Amino acid sequence: MLARPRRSVLYMPGSNAKALAKAATLSADALILDLEDSVAPDQKVAARGQVAEAVRKGGFGGREIVIRVNGPHTPWGDEDLAAASAAGPDAILLPKVDGPGAIMAAARALREAGAPERTRIWAMMETPNAVLNAGSIASVAADSASRFTVMVMGLNDLAKETRARLTPGRPTMTAWLASCVVAARAHGVEILDGVFNDIKDLDGFHLECLQGRDMGLDGKTLIHPSQIDICNEVFAPAPAEVEGARAIIDAFALPENAGKGVIQLNGRMVELLHAEMARRTLAIADAIAALHMAAA
Incomplete structure (x- = not known):
């Protein structure tokens, strides 16, 4: 049985050259080099070139390297996807996926851009329609042409879109998390938990890692290196x-x-x-x- 650990998946802002250089020294299982939320509009183009160069250069050890692009309806989306395809990361993370069509369109764009076959597609589950369509989104993994392998929960955006509050224990989110986990498992897709916003609250972070693990998620996305060790311990088999x-x-x-x-x-x-x-x-x-x- 082949397996790839995705216990800790750290977002790294693509506009921060120092952060990208430091990435290779961190113990995260995977790195998401971000061109979307963490990059200001006036830095998008420079960040795209910087991330593509970092991926081509390599040196990340065995870590899985993912580029999160901007959406197709933004001024940067198409060029992000083309540059990411040419760079050849392990995966490209699509934001705000509402249905299976977005994944198949991206897969077609990757194929036309000559992306390596090993480059997979991940999808952010961060809108109400993503949750409602979780089963149909996950089902495209059955088509090898889709390249689809991983769902990534985006709970901050879900909170914004639904006006549900993110509170300790996440009682407003557990039903949505569970429905996406079931959809992922039904179709052989991996699924990652959303980020924990309070960097200083490591006890709260630990509890949320335990909750995610017990709900069946494969790992957790992170926003700070201080969260890596706790995440690696919780999501690893004891x-x-x-x-x-x-x-x-x-x-x-x-x-x-x-x-x-x-x-x-x-x-x-x-x-x-x-x-x-x-x-x-x-x-x-x-x-x-x-x-x-x-x-x-």
Whole structure:
């Protein structure tokens, strides 16, 4: 089973040369080099060139590199997409996706611009229509031409669009998060939690990471390097979880358990579905270890 850890995914403003240079030293699993919200209008063009050059130059170790472009209805969207395609990042993040058509249009633009086949598409889920259409958006992943692999929750924009308040525990947002998680899982798409705005409140951030993990999200988007270590710890399989997963795999591999759908292990009934979960746990643990080696 192939897996790519996306525990911590840090936004980096594309207009900040020092931040881009520092990115290669950070322990985030993935970096989103941003051309959209964090870049002022008069800096958009310069940021585009700076980000494209940074991606072409490389040096990010095994970290996944993503460029967030401006939307197609902005003055910068088309040129952002063309420049990002030419730079060849691991993925391009589309803002304000309302339905599956936006993903397929972007995929066509990437193909026409000659983007490498490995460049995937991620989608921001940050509008009411995105939540309402989560299932149809996720379903385009079945078409290999879509390049679609990851949903990214944008709760600040959702709060703005719906007038729902972002409060501790996120009671106004959990239903929307859950519906997007279910849509992602139904169609084999990864899904990342939104950002936590209070950089100084690491205890609150830790609690929100735990909430996201327990809801089934694969990781969390971040706005500051101080949040990386907590995020990496929470979204990584714990040592006891890895040990338990290995025990399940080993037990099903025993000759006496060949062909069985249910076995008993340490006094517990274990099914094949638990073996499938265990394989993913080990794949993520192995991928995290490989990422650490690549970054060393």
